[in-house]
Amino acid sequence: MxxxxxxxxxxxxxxxxxxxxxxxxxxxxxxxxxxxxxxxxxxxxxxxxxxxxxxxxxxxxxxxxxxxxxxxxxxxxxxxxxxxxxxxxxxxxxxxxxxxxxxxxxxxxxxxxxxxxxxxxxxxxHPQKRKSLEIRMSTSHFDPEEFALYRKYQTKVHKENTVTESSYRRFLVDTPIVFVPPKSGDNTVPPCGFGSFHQQYRIDGKLVAVGVVDILPKCLSSKYLFWDPDLAFLSLGKYTALKEIDWVKTAQEHCPSLQYYYLGYYIHSCNKMRYKAAYRPSELLCPVRYEWIHYDLAKPLLDRSQYSILSDYATMQDETPQLQICGPSDDSSAKVDHHESPSDEDDEDVNDYESEMMIDEELVDSEKADTTECGSSIKDIENITLDLNGSKVKYKDLQQVFGAIERRHLNALEGQLSRYAKVVGKELSDRMVYCLS
Known part of the structure; x- marks a missing residue:
């Protein structure tokens, strides 16, 4: 690197x-x-x-x-x-x-x-000329030059035989997020606005990498990165991640609500995703209680089981993990597993806009989940759009479309939606589609 x-x-x-x-x-x-x-x-x-x-x-x-x-x-x-x-x-x-x-x-x-x-x-x-690096940001749209680089990347790095323009558009161009333009004198919106963006990295004018990101009220979410396979030795995945983190810090001066950098899904058993844990301090979202848990506290649970209630870390006996608030140590498994990969496949290739959030009734009932527990009301969740087997309907219209639903099922769903709205914010939860399976 x-x-x-x-x-x-x-x-x-x-x-x-x-x-x-x-x-x-x-x-x-x-x-x-x-x-x-x-x-x-x-x-x-x-x-x-x-x-x-x-x-x-x-x-x-x-x-x-x-x-x-x-x-x-x-x-x-x-x-x-x-x-x-x-x-x-x-x-x-x-x-x-x-x-x-x-x-x-x-x-x-x-x-x-x-x-x-x-x-x-x-x-x-070998002329000794200083290279010029330029980073351009634009709202999500189809760019033939970007698509050519994406096809080269998918073919050489991920060994895909066929890369179509339509699949590229569905994956990295089309977005459900509504663009919110910046306003003069308004410090609640960053200078670029909110929405989905493509960040182009150019060396002497040549496109070498593209980072696809979502800029939301509280965070920059890194969705995908593709880069020129001929420049793998530059470790562009690591460099672009650090530049995105730096962007959040800079944008926070104009928009104080921007505080976090999201790397998308984390699968502990997948070596290709271990690199995400190397950026510290980092937290994982508990899939049941929607509480953010420090990675070092959650790791012992993930080492034991592929699926864990991360917020149960406090019940573990005889374990007092030491929090690491700086960079990864020399013996960091994340660094060994992925960060030193010669191809440096530091891309969020499993990130997607719609997460499959499943309702576990037993877990929710055991927690006595309800709307008052999260400090939310029905008004906070009534406009959340649900995706039920391809049918999209707002929560407030759920019973009108599907008929009467047992109260215990509604309580479980309301509790989960309330925690969801609390995590992402009401404004964003009203704009996104919540998938149920």
Whole structure:
């Protein structure tokens, strides 16, 4: 994974002989993580001493030293900086200084011409030009250029034989969310408005990735990402996720209600989805009580069973999980399972607009769910549209369409809809379709 770093100070320190920082690599962090995972859990005194000296900074320094012993890297000067390897574009004089080879005076003209010719050939093949990254956001609509990239991505990454325009439109273009335009002087709506959007990532004008997102009153929900398979080494999935998180932080200054970043469904037993747990702090929604539970509290339950009432974590005995409020540790299973995948399939390919929320009557009855328990009233749920086997009807018209329904079933449904409206907000719940199966 190649990460973007702030290089202003580094550039100032290396004005002499360094033209530009071409790229930076965090391989040292991955090496340290791999070594720590390979060591047995019960560490000896010798291993403890080795680990004490093992850090990304020390590994980066050793890598730079080793690369220096192996010979020059034509056109580049490599330096260690905070555990990263920075590759700088070198001027001709800097390249000579970097190799450390003394040139005899009597042969200087010939060697100079030879080296200059070599540098010119390298520069011709690999011109050192700063790349321009541009991020464009537009409301959801069909774009032929985006579809061409999507087809390339699905074919090469997900091995799909046939990718049709109609399926693409249904999946990533058509949306049930109504666009809400921004209003001047109104801090309840972000500058781009609310709705479904496509974020284009372009390098020197070329489309390299598209993030499909829903911007809602309280969050940015990441629905899907597709990127150029030829640029898998850039780890665009990770980069775009961090940019989306940064967007929420920036937009919050204009719209304070925007606070959260949603990564969609999380299936603990699916390795491709483990990467979502690596962004911390993170929470999972209890599928029964609609309470947000910190991932580190929910994980022991998910390790035991594929389906769990996450809010039951408090009843677990002899377990006091430690909350992690920073980035994932070196031995994070999420990082091992997916974040270091060479193809970096960091896409929300199982996200969809309509979630299949099933009513478990026994669980709801056991909780004595009713509208007053959630602090909601019938008015909060009466305009929620329900999808019943393809038929869409508002809750207030339910009995008029399907006839009389037993009170116990209505109580269970009202309790679940009340919790649903409380989580997503009345305004949004009135606009979305709630599926029952």
């Amino acid at each position: 190649i990460t973007k770093k702030k290089v202003g100070e580094a550039m100032q320190e290396n004005k002499a002989g360094v033209q530009d920082l071409v790229y930076t690599c965090n391989i040292s962090f991955q090496i340290v993580a791999a070594v720590r995972r390979a060591l047995p859990k019960e560490k000896s005194a010798n291993q403890t001493e080795v680990l004490a000296d093992l850090s990304p900074n020390s590994v980066a320094e050793k890598l730079v030293t080793t690369m220096g012993h192996l010979g020059e890297l034509a056109g580049f000067e490599v330096k260690a900086c905070n555990g990263h390897l920075n590759f700088y574009s070198s001027a001709n004089s800097a390249m000579q200084n970097y190799t450390g080879d003394a040139v005899p005076a009597q042969a200087s003209d010939k060697a100079s011409r030879s080296k200059q010719g070599s540098v010119n050939k390298i520069s011709a093949k």
